[in-house]
Amino acid sequence: MDNDDGLSKLSAAIAEFAEQRDWDQFHNPKNLAMALAAEAGEILDHFQWLSQSEADSLGATQRHEVVMEMADVLMFLLRLADKLQVDLLKAAEEKLELNRHRYPVEKVRGRATKYDKL
Numbered sequence: 001m002d003n004d005d006g007l008s009k010l011s012a013a014i015a016e017f018a019e020q021r022d023w024d025q026f027h028n029p030k031n032l033a034m035a036l037a038a039e040a041g042e043i044l045d046h047f048q049w050l051s052q053s054e055a056d057s058l059g060a061t062q063r064h065e066v067v068m069e070m071a072d073v074l075m076f077l078l079r080l081a082d083k084l085q086v087d088l089l090k091a092a093e094e095k096l097e098l099n100r101h102r103y104p105v106e107k108v109r110g111r112a113t114k115y116d117k118l
């Protein structure tokens, strides 16, 4: 990852945060993948059992709590990428390009069908 992009700066700040607390010893890929999934589950927890309209219009407090869980997801994803030496922006660009081929506009516009069922 380029050192001057926002994600790299955030990744470096997270690494420093972990290093200062001697938490690097816990940040192996397995633990980080589990933490990432757990934090994603914490986002789900806010939406579980809500109606569609309730989910679309969270109150300010709950919305902020969701935003904080989203931040947790991003931070664990960045930490995992750091440990696996993955350039996340490059990987996302690669995956988006793959999805452009999997989901041609003329075939999928307005449809939510998975690529292998097209």
Ligand SMILES: [Mg+2]
Pocket (backbone or CB within 6 Å): 039, 042, 068, 069, 072
């Ligand atoms: Mg959390």
